Amino acid sequence: MSPNCRNIIAPFLRFTQKLTTKGTKNHEDLFFSVLPSVTSVLSVVKSYISPVIPANAGIQKIRMQAQKLTFWIAASLSLLAMTSGVAVAAINIPFTINLSENVTVTGTPRIAIDVGGNTRYATYTSGTGTNALIFTLSPTIGDVDLDGVTVSSPIDLNGGTIKDIAGNDATLTFTPPNTTGIKINYPSLGMDFTNGASGRYTLNGTAYNSLSSFLTASGGTFARNSVATYFDSTGTLQTVSNNTPRFDYDPVTHQSKGILIEESRTNLLNYSMTFNTSSWNLARSNIQLAATTSPDGTMNAVKLYNNGVAGGSYAGYFRNYQANQTYTYSVYAKKADMSYITMVIYATVGWIADGNVIFDLNAGTATMYGTGISAYHISALPNGWYRCSITATFGSTNTNTQYPVLLLNPQTDGVSGVYLWGAQLEQAPFATSYIPTTTAAVTRAADVMTIPTASWWNAGEGTLFANTSTLYSSATDNVTIRDVMRINDGTANNFHRLFQYRNKYGGSTNVGGSLVADVQTGTVVAGTTYGVGYSYMPNS
Structure with missing residues (x-):
């Protein structure tokens, strides 16, 4: 396997002693599943493998990691039966x-x-006694078939008889009907994080309508040793307390995205909402506090505006940047008298090359100039707000600089500017959820969800399945391998896992500390949803 790798995703969970979702970076929508057999998997990107694994490999625990994760299971525990052409819910x-x-x-x-x-x-x-015989399928816990079951002819008498009134044997062959609409989703463990306010979950056939009740029943836990933010169903940014799960929503469409699992990150900027302390340098510009309502619904956004002096108006933040490290700078911005804000870096102050991105806060578009910026994004929010970000790598020498800066369009009327809120600097190649700061940098702890799996994982064979959209995909990414899902024995020696490596997804297996199977997909594009499957079976 390549030495470095990134994240993946997954829907139905089916694993043996412990399952852990632990934040590491970089996911949007995803749902996990470990299905009960090698062949029971639905995928878009088809990358399957059946590695040879000794039956005594001792797999005991599942661990899942991802950059930024949301989980869902579509139609969890929905068994559709077709009788007389009508689809009905049934067990x-x-x-x-x-x-x-x-x-x-x-x-x-x-x-x-x-x-x-x-x-x-x-x-x-x-x-x-009639001419209509009813045969009933009772799904087994762990059965999943999302593209429709297949019925086979003939009838198997199984030691019985089927005869007419005269005692003649009935013809047993028949034309199998189209059963693509008869779908079974009866996983041993099902976690639908988008169903209702706090999801719907199943464990060995029993349904639970809240994450807390499900975790209690399964012996699982959720932990995050810090506050954190997310968007609620109205598109408003909210803050939750320690150890509280975040059920995230698209701020514009209000569509549920599932539970948000993120790695630990630090916002390196002080006073991220006010921009007016000694660390911030306001060049030929001023700050108006409480100028408008911010994405969190509070009147706490500021207005950055020119002070009437020619020469360019901007806001910068002085700090020491580490040599050869990648940083992502983000800010929430909204047009006021001006419709543009520009993020600027220069090689003369330590960055690898000059670069700037002009963000159009009216059209919601961005344009990059120069070569110093490796990535940029603009994401729409309600009420005219956008989250704007750039990613760049610092040069070969540690340097204290105020760049990148937020530059206004040239104007000297002493009034014109833009609204700002929630500045964030992360030492990483992409932005994560907003981390508010005041007098010092603040670290958001990693989200970790653990579920014991002894009662429902099939150690003999299974399939890991992920449906995911990654936030970051780069062929030159130099970050070490990040797991999305890992089934292990509590050590690094024996495991099955799904992962993302640079701009590819993959699956692999280790036995006794040695890699015995590794498969990777073709190139994937950030923001595009993919399905990835990886199957395992001992001595296959």
Whole structure:
């Protein structure tokens, strides 16, 4: 395997002693799943492997890590049965076979049904004395087939009989119907973080309507030893206390994105909401406090405006930048008298090259000039706000500088400017959720969710499945491998995992400290949703 790698994702969880989701960076939407067999997996990016793993490898714990994660399971525990062409919700799924005349049934004839690559049987349940026989499929915990089950002909008598009134044997062959609409989602462990206010969860067939009740039942925990922010269902930025999960929403569409799992990050800028302390340098500019309502719904955003003196108006923050390190600078901005804000860096103050990005706060677009900036983003928020960010790498010498700066358009009327709020500087290649600061830098702790898995993981075989959209994808990324999901024995010697490495996804397996299987996809694009599957089976 390559020495460095990034994050991946995953929906239904099916794993053995402990499952942990731990923040490491870089995900948007995703859902995890470990399915019960090698073949029961639905994917967009098809990268499967069945590595040879000794049955005694001792896999005992699941650990999942990702850059920035949201989890969901679509239609969790939704078993759709089709009877007379009508889809109905059911746990037991009936199939009706119509014959040309009335028959008498003895014993338990059955019909073979492929459920996600596993052969299951719908057994005879009623209809003797009529010409309509009902066979019922009772899904097994762990069954998942999201592209529709497949019914096979003929009827298997299974030691029974099917005869007409005259005692003649019935014809057992039939034309299998189209059953693509009959879908089974009955995972051993299901976590739907987008269903309702706090999700819907299943554990071995029992449903729970809140994360807290589910964690209590499963013996799981959620921890984050700091406050943190997220967007609620109204698009308002909220702050939650220590150890409180964040159910994140798209701030514009208000669509649920699931539970937010992030790595630990530090905002290196003091007074991130006021911009007017000694650390901030206001060159030919002024700050108006409480100028408008910010993304958190409070009248605490500022206005940066020119002071009437020619020469360029900007706000910079002096700090020491470390040699050869990558930084991401972000700020929430909204047009006022001006519609543009520019982020600027220069090689003469220590950055690897000159660069600037002009953010259009009216159109919601951005344009980059120069070569010093490696990435930039502008993301829409409600009420005309945007989050603007740039990413760049510092040069070869530690230097104290105020750049990057927030530069206004040339103007000397003493009035014109833009609204600002929530400045953030992170030593990392992309921005994470906002971390408010006042007198000092603040660190947001990592989100860690752990779920014991002894009662429901199939150690013999399984499939890790991830549906994900990454925030960062780069062929030259030099960050070490980051797991999205890992099934292990509590050590680094034995595990299955999904990961992102630079601009690719992949899956791998270690046994006894040695890599025995590794598969990677083609190039992936940040912001695009992919499905990735990785299957394992001992001695396959």
